[in-house]
Amino acid sequence: MAYAKEQRLVLNNYDKINPTSIDEYVIRGGFRALRKALSMSSAEIIQELKISGLRGRGGAGFPTWLKWSFTAPIEVDQKYIICNADEGEPGTYKDRLIMDKDPYLLIEAMTIAGFTLGATKGYIYVRGEYPHSQKILNTAIANAKMAGMMGNNIFGSGFDFNLQVFSGAFAFVCGEETAIIESIEGKRGEPRIRPPYPGVVGLWGKPTVINNVETLANIPAIINNGGRWFANIGAIKYPGTKIMTLSGDVANKTFVEVPTDTTLYDIIYTFGGGVVGGNFQAVQVGGNSGGLLPASLLETAIDFDSMQAIGGSLGTGAVFVINDRHDLLDVVKNVAHFFTEESCGKCTPCREGCQRLYDFMNKVCEGEATAKDLQIAAGLARVMNKTALCGLGQAAPTPVQTAIKFFGKKFEERINAK
Amino acid sequence: MDMVTAIIDGCGVEVAKGTTILEAAKTVGIKIPTLCYHPDQFIKANCRVCVVEVEGVQLLQAACATAVNEGMVVKTNTSAVRDARKTILELILAHHPQDCLHCIRNQKCELQTLASEYNIRDIRFDQVDRGLALDLTSPSIHRDPNKCIKCGRCIEVCERVQTVAVYSKYDRGFDVGVAPALNLGLGDVACINCGQCVLACPVGAIYENDQHDQVWDAINDPEKHVVCQMAPAIRVALAEEFGLNSGELQMGKIVAALRQIGFDKVMHTNFTADLTIIEEGNELLQRINNGGKLPMITSCSPGWIKFCEHNFPDFLENLSTCKSPQQMFGALVKTYYAEKSGIDPAKIYSVSFMPCTAKKYECARPEMNSSGYQDVDAVLTTRELARMIRESGIDIVNIAPEEFDAPMGIYTGAAVIFGATGGVMEAALRTVYEVATGDTLNDINFTAVRGMEGIKEATVNLAGTEVKVAVAHTTGNARKLLEAIRAGEKFYHFIEVMACPGGCIGGGGQPIGTINEKRQFRIDAIYEEDLGLPMRKSHENPAITQIYEEFLKTPLGHKSHELLHTHYTKRSLYPFSKEQL
Ligand SMILES: Cc1cc2nc3c(=O)[nH]c(=O)nc-3n(C[C@H](O)[C@H](O)[C@H](O)COP(=O)(O)O)c2cc1C
Ligand code: SF4
Ligand code: SF4
Ligand code: SF4
Ligand code: SF4
Ligand code: FES
Numbered sequence: 001m002a003y004a005k006e007q008r009l010v011l012n013n014y015d016k017i018n019p020t021s022i023d024e025y026v027i028r029g030g031f032r033a034l035r036k037a038l039s040m041s042s043a044e045i046i047q048e049l050k051i052s053g054l055r056g057r058g059g060a061g062f063p064t065w066l067k068w069s070f071t072a073p074i075e076v077d078q079k080y081i082i083c084n085a086d087e088g089e090p091g092t093y094k095d096r097l098i099m100d101k102d103p104y105l106l107i108e109a110m111t112i113a114g115f116t117l118g119a120t121k122g123y124i125y126v127r128g129e130y131p132h133s134q135k136i137l138n139t140a141i142a143n144a145k146m147a148g149m150m151g152n153n154i155f156g157s158g159f160d161f162n163l164q165v166f167s168g169a170f171a172f173v174c175g176e177e178t179a180i181i182e183s184i185e186g187k188r189g190e191p192r193i194r195p196p197y198p199g200v201v202g203l204w205g206k207p208t209v210i211n212n213v214e215t216l217a218n219i220p221a222i223i224n225n226g227g228r229w230f231a232n233i234g235a236i237k238y239p240g241t242k243i244m245t246l247s248g249d250v251a252n253k254t255f256v257e258v259p260t261d262t263t264l265y266d267i268i269y270t271f272g273g274g275v276v277g278g279n280f281q282a283v284q285v286g287g288n289s290g291g292l293l294p295a296s297l298l299e300t301a302i303d304f305d306s307m308q309a310i311g312g313s314l315g316t317g318a319v320f321v322i323n324d325r326h327d328l329l330d331v332v333k334n335v336a337h338f339f340t341e342e343s344c345g346k347c348t349p350c351r352e353g354c355q356r357l358y359d360f361m362n363k364v365c366e367g368e369a370t371a372k373d374l375q376i377a378a379g380l381a382r383v384m385n386k387t388a389l390c391g392l393g394q395a396a397p398t399p400v401q402t403a404i405k406f407f408g409k410k411f412e413e414r415i416n417a418k
Numbered sequence: 419m420d421m422v423t424a425i426i427d428g429c430g431v432e433v434a435k436g437t438t439i440l441e442a443a444k445t446v447g448i449k450i451p452t453l454c455y456h457p458d459q460f461i462k463a464n465c466r467v468c469v470v471e472v473e474g475v476q477l478l479q480a481a482c483a484t485a486v487n488e489g490m491v492v493k494t495n496t497s498a499v500r501d502a503r504k505t506i507l508e509l510i511l512a513h514h515p516q517d518c519l520h521c522i523r524n525q526k527c528e529l530q531t532l533a534s535e536y537n538i539r540d541i542r543f544d545q546v547d548r549g550l551a552l553d554l555t556s557p558s559i560h561r562d563p564n565k566c567i568k569c570g571r572c573i574e575v576c577e578r579v580q581t582v583a584v585y586s587k588y589d590r591g592f593d594v595g596v597a598p599a600l601n602l603g604l605g606d607v608a609c610i611n612c613g614q615c616v617l618a619c620p621v622g623a624i625y626e627n628d629q630h631d632q633v634w635d636a637i638n639d640p641e642k643h644v645v646c647q648m649a650p651a652i653r654v655a656l657a658e659e660f661g662l663n664s665g666e667l668q669m670g671k672i673v674a675a676l677r678q679i680g681f682d683k684v685m686h687t688n689f690t691a692d693l694t695i696i697e698e699g700n701e702l703l704q705r706i707n708n709g710g711k712l713p714m715i716t717s718c719s720p721g722w723i724k725f726c727e728h729n730f731p732d733f734l735e736n737l738s739t740c741k742s743p744q745q746m747f748g749a750l751v752k753t754y755y756a757e758k759s760g761i762d763p764a765k766i767y768s769v770s771f772m773p774c775t776a777k778k779y780e781c782a783r784p785e786m787n788s789s790g791y792q793d794v795d796a797v798l799t800t801r802e803l804a805r806m807i808r809e810s811g812i813d814i815v816n817i818a819p820e821e822f823d824a825p826m827g828i829y830t831g832a833a834v835i836f837g838a839t840g841g842v843m844e845a846a847l848r849t850v851y852e853v854a855t856g857d858t859l860n861d862i863n864f865t866a867v868r869g870m871e872g873i874k875e876a877t878v879n880l881a882g883t884e885v886k887v888a889v890a891h892t893t894g895n896a897r898k899l900l901e902a903i904r905a906g907e908k909f910y911h912f913i914e915v916m917a918c919p920g921g922c923i924g925g926g927g928q929p930i931g932t933i934n935e936k937r938q939f940r941i942d943a944i945y946e947e948d949l950g951l952p953m954r955k956s957h958e959n960p961a962i963t964q965i966y967e968e969f970l971k972t973p974l975g976h977k978s979h980e981l982l983h984t985h986y987t988k989r990s991l992y993p994f995s996k997e998q999l
Contacts, residue, residue: 171590188587193463193483345568345587345594347464352509355592356543376542383505386478386498387466394477 004258004266007233009241010217011257013102019136022143025104031149033220037112038157040223042072045116049219051227053239057094058084058175058212059286059315060391061238061304064219070199071207072117079119080208082184083110083216085126085133086168086175089287090338091318094243095213097255099126099133102217103140107163109216111154112223114161117209122163125180128170137165172342176390177210179344190346191390214243234260235303242302242317246272248283249323258302265298267319278323282331282407286315288338289395291402292328311402313395329410332403333361339396350393353384357400364414371415378404424490431486439470439481439492450494451503451532453510453620454569455482458919458934460578462570467506467532470494478502504536512543513592514621515564523622526930529567530621550595555603557782558611558627558775559926565623566596572615572624579919581894582725584609596623608728608991610893612721612917613775613799613926626775626927630802636767636795637680644767645683645755646676647747647826650691651773651837651922652800653947654940659804659929660814664936665943670819675812677820683755686822687770688829690746691836691845693965694718695956697982698740698842699850700973702912706883711735713888713903713910716842718742720780721917721926723986725893730900731988739983743836744770744777745786747826748793749981754969755826756789763791770797773837773925776917788981799927828961831947831954838941839891839921840867840874843914847878847887848955855881862954868945870920870938873899875910891916891924 008014017024025031037045049065056062071079083106087095098106110122126134141163144150152160169189173179178192181203202208218240222230231239238260244267245255251273258267264283268274282292285302291312293300300306307314322331336358345351360377363369381397388394404411420435429446438461440450453465461483469478473491478499486492493499511533518524553561568587573596577583584598584607598607616624636642657667676684702714717723717738726733741749748770752763770777774797780786781794798806807814822828832848835841844864851859866876867887872895878885888910890896896915902908918925920937923944948954956962970977 193461193480195485340591343591345589345591348466348506348509348567351568351591351594352513352543356509356512359544379501380505380509380542383502386476387469387502387506389464389466389480 004262004270006256006271007241007259008257009221009233010098010105010214011101011243012221013105014097015101017102019101019103020139020143022104022140022147022149025102029224030104031108033223034108034111034149035155037115037223038155038159042116042118045112045223046072048222048227052222052230053227053237054215054218054222054230055238055304056212057214057218057242057317059313061314064211064215067199067209067211068113068117070197071209074200074207076207078121078204078206079117080203080206081110081113081117081119081122082177082180082203082208082210083122083124083213084175084177084180084210085124085130085213086180087127087130087213087316088172088175089289089316089318091245091247091320092287092316093245094255094317096130096133097243098213098217099130100136103137104144105217105220106137106213107140107144107150109219110163111150111161112219113209113211113216115159119209120160120162122161123166123184123203124163125166125168125184128168134165134167141165171344173344173390173392176392178390180210181208190344193389235301235306237305238303242314244302244317244319246319246321248321249275249277250319250321251276260303261301263299263301264293264319267302268298268321272319272321275321275323278325280321281324281326282322282328284320284322284399285318286313287318288335289313289392289398290315290318291398292322292332292406293402294406311405313398327365328403328407329361329365329414332399333358333365335399336361339392343393343396347389347393349384350388350396353380353388353393354396356380357397361400364411367414369415374404374411374415422486422488424486424488424492426492427494433486435485437486439479439484439486440468442486443481443492443494448494450481451535452482453528453532453567454571456571456618456933459571459574459618465506465567465569467503469499469502471496471499500536504538507532507536507538508541508543510567511538512541513546513548514567515547521565521622522625522628523930527622528620553603554627555605556609556611556627556779557605558778559604559609559613559616559624560627561597561604561624562622563595563597565621567621567623568594568596569620570596571618571620572596575614575618579892579894580610580612580614580725580917581897582608582610585615608989610721610724610728610917611776611779611926612893614918616775616926617928617930617932626799626801627778628802628805629778629796630798630806633769633796633798633806636769641765642767643682643761643765644680644769645685645751646681646769646771647685647687647690647744647751648672648676648771649687649744649773649837649922650834650944651925651928651940652771652803654837654923654943655773655800655928655932656804658931658936659800662815664939665946667814668819670821671814671817673822674817674820675807675810675814678812678817679806679810681769683823685747685826686829687743687747688833688836689826689959689961690743690750691833692830692956692959692962693746693982694740694743695832695845695849696962696973697978698738699846699853701738701740702846702850703854704974706885706911713913714738716914718836718842719776719915719917719922720774721776722893722896722915724776724779724989725896725917727987727989728991729897732904733900734986734988737986739985741982741984742777742780744772744797745780745793745984746982748781748786749788750826750965752789752791752793753981754965758825763789768793768795770794771800771803772797773800773922773928774918775799775926777927785984800929801927804929825961825964828959830956830959831949831951832956834948834951835944837922838868838944839916840864840869840889840914841921841944843867843887843889843912845956846912849957851878851880852955853957867914869941870934885912886910887912887914889914891921892919893917
């Protein structure tokens with residue numbers, strides 16, 4: 001077993017400062033990166049991000065520099081940067097940790113983003129269930145304004161930037177980036193079709209970059225220490241650290257920030273203290289749309305590509321451990337139910353399919369499913385993966401699919417019991 | 419123009435940059451199924467039946483929403499594609515009442531057509547009945563929300579084209595639905611009954627209040643003398659119901675069919691269209707000469723009238739007090755015609771065939787009874803007329819043509835063009851010019867006010883006065899125009915407004931499949947008919963001269979006021995009570 005240890009980059013200030021004290025943030029190096037960034041060109045900053053290899057922490061793993069490089073050169077009267085703090089995946093609270101414990105880090109990062117992209121206005125779209133985080137952010141924004149670190153002519157650079165906290169719409173799908181835009185525009189929170197991509201036609205029709213809280217929180221350190229430093233941390237293709245939040249049948253229901261080459265085994269056993277209440281049965285990584293993985297895959301590293309290669313996903317970094325006292329099929333059924341509640345209902349495959357997958361799991365759990373039902377469900381799941389309009393519907397079948405793939409015996413038992 | 423080349427199912431295509439896969443495939447004869455796509459609307463990409471494979475892309479792509487890129491390789495007919503489409507269709511159908519046999523859209527339904535094309539036999543998912551109540555609150559439009567496939571086409575046409583915004587989505591996931599706010603009935607909201615949502619709906623979820631059975635009852639009643647009038651926009655569209663091109667169906671054949679159906683008298687709304695021009699033309703001259711309220715705005719479109727009553731009550735005095743041709747006709751049938759033919763008006767059943775669903779509402783307005791009876795007893799749309807013709811087993815294509823009954827069946831080309839946007843304006847100008855100046859027009863074709871442009875403007879010199887006119891079709895365009903007037907940015911003397919795109923030829927009662935391309939064909943057919951008629955100015959219609967001599971005496975006279983003019987009602991935008999909010 002490799003020697004695993006925590007490495008706190010984005011949680012560097014966690015519990016080390018009074019979160020709303022701007023002075024304490026500055027003493028620990030805060031706003032150095034912003035000053036430095038303001039002396040760089042937009043292209044230089046994007047180049048540094050490219051070297052760093054930073055990729056999205058919101059679930060899709062898209063290279064941040066690439067996303068920025070589409071929007072930065074566009075010349076237009078207004079652009080926007082939106083921070084995605086909707087954090088709707090059950091068992092995930094990493095973004096809240098950052099906002100509650102180090103709000104200036106996010107503010108600094110967003111100001112750098114605004115400067116790089118030429119966006120003078122930013123929104124932080126915070127999950128409706130996080131009123132406390134909203135309050136802290138609002139206080140921090142007001143303080144930053146008073147200290148001249150936000151508003152007009154920041155640090156005498158001539159760059160103006162303003163931030164606004166926007167409370168989310170209490171729906172999982174509203175964390176999808178185009179649904180956020182619809183929601184801020186006052187419309188029903190439904191994903192938009194792409195193209196056009198938000199980077200070109202986004203909020204109010206203007207070029208808009210949307211990044212996750214944790215993605216943004218990495219940027220000040222990259223500016224301070226350089227892209228090369230960051231690229232050397234963790235997995236080669238998905239460098240840096242990742243905050244993982246542990247829940248379920250694990251001894252320490254806690255969070256850890258670890259380099260991305262850490263294995264699932266280490267997360268669960270080294271940091272999580274192992275499985276409690278029974279023996280390991282399965283782990284679901286990445287939230288409700290993540291795959292259910294068996295013990296044989298625990299030596300996989302958590303980085304985006306390694307997880308994808310085994311049919312799972314890093315997602316938001318939620319790790320939900322399930323011991324063998326649980327009826328796994330029942331767990332899968334509950335997850336399937338979650339999607340019937342969270343599908344926005346815009347596109348056919350997801351609107352209808354989520355309900356049908358749940359019906360199927362119900363049948364399985366009741367011992368009424370047949371081999372033909374299983375075949376139909378598997379076919380439906382494949383169609384949903386390939387045809388749903390947004391990530392929710394595309395990923396909604398993953399738990400069912402991975403359960404069939406890795407725990408197929410359990411289905412067979414229940415079906416044959418009939 | 420920037421061009422891109424791609425390969426679709428092995429066929430090379432070269433199309434303008436930005437062309438979608440759906441459009442590009444069409445150019446090489448490859449048909450991709452669609453449900454949420456509508457050629458006159460924005461791309462919605464929510465039904466997903468149009469998915470195709472694009473080489474190098476993992477997910478299937480919606481052909482309606484994906485632009486062709488240089489070098490793209492597309493496959494529209496792989497087993498994965500067929501499987502996805504079938505699965506999606508089965509998902510929809512399993513959550514949809516499959517009562518095609520007695521559905522109003524049987525054989526005219528996009529979902530049914532696809533189910534047939536994709537050979538849907540066994541549906542792999544259990545049938546779920548939504549159990550929602552029908553909405554029968556409106557006199558014009560009914561809804562069966564159980565049949566809704568949530569494509570959003572009605573939402574768009576009502577909100578973007580008409581700016582009425584009746585519909586919205588409610589709920590989420592499997593239970594998502596589309597309905598008026600608070601799930602109120604269409605009769606309880608500011609719906610203008612235009613029926614554009616009926617035309618937009620791909621399935622049988624929104625449809626006209628079908629009243630053709632009531633007309634059968636009247637025909638079957640030996641006590642009743644059943645007369646009918648027919649609007650100018652019917653002929654060009656009815657042709658399409660019977661597989662002909664717009665304009666290919668002769669008027670006389672429809673007349674013959676109506677007689678075979680059993681109407682005692684077959685007359686033409688065109689007669690009162692000519693009469694409208696005389697009354698409205700004189701009203702305009704009077705307003706201009708006597709400092710009356712300007713601009714004067716036409717009042718033939720009941721959808722527009724209701725829109726104005728709800729949204730622009732400050733413009734009610736601008737509306738011409740002339741009734742629509744349908745209602746003028748109705749008032750005259752039970753007075754002038756009854757008197758002339760010696761029939762007890764109580765025994766007359768007056769039917770109107772219209773391209774319009776709002777006319778169903780109009781005939782039931784309480785003030786529309788100046789004959790002492792409800793002036794028009796029933797309004798049937800073009801679709802209902804087609805149903806009656808089919809039900810009667812009439813071979814309309816081959817039937818021998820017949821003539822309209824006199825006197826209310828004689829008309830001019832000016833009346834014919836009422837059916838197209840700009841037509842009322844043009845007809846009015848032909849008459850007003852000659853009445854005001856005493857000169858004969860050299861060129862009676864006012865082409866500036868013709869065509870599908872949303873708002874058209876022109877200036878006409880009327881005996882020294884520069885008269886400014888404007889024409890708007892769709893209530894969305896009318897809104898723009900009136901807002902500009904309200905803001906003092908624009909001034910006109912005379913405005914024509916039609917609620918439906920293209921005017922009545924594009925009305926909500928026209929055949930399913932009425933899209934803008936077809937509207938243009940119908941407009942062309944209408945102007946062609948006008949061109950071929952011996953009389954093209956309303957004031958030249960001898961039957962009109964006769965009715966003034968025999969009955970009405972003078973335009974805007976006492977009888978006219980009693981029978982041919984009306985008043986309007988201020989309506990709230992939220993007709994439901996505050997408690998319900
Ligand atoms: C249904 C759904 C929910 C999502 N919820 C979130 C969320 O809560 N937070 C988030 O950062 N990204 C969420 N995403 C991903 C965003 O769409 C987007 O990819 C992300 O915000 C981009 O930021 P990043 O590149 O920094 O990761 C969600 C995606 C989907 C499909
Ligand atoms: S996939 Fe689901 S959540 Fe996404 S647009 Fe379709 S219905 Fe809405
Ligand atoms: S809406 Fe279409 S598919 Fe549905 S019952 Fe009617 S005809 Fe059949
Ligand atoms: S009839 Fe017209 S106004 Fe009424 S809901 Fe349909 S489109 Fe909207
Ligand atoms: S009522 Fe018709 S047009 Fe409207 S969303 Fe439903 S299916 Fe589409
Ligand atoms: S037609 Fe393309 S998604 Fe509906």
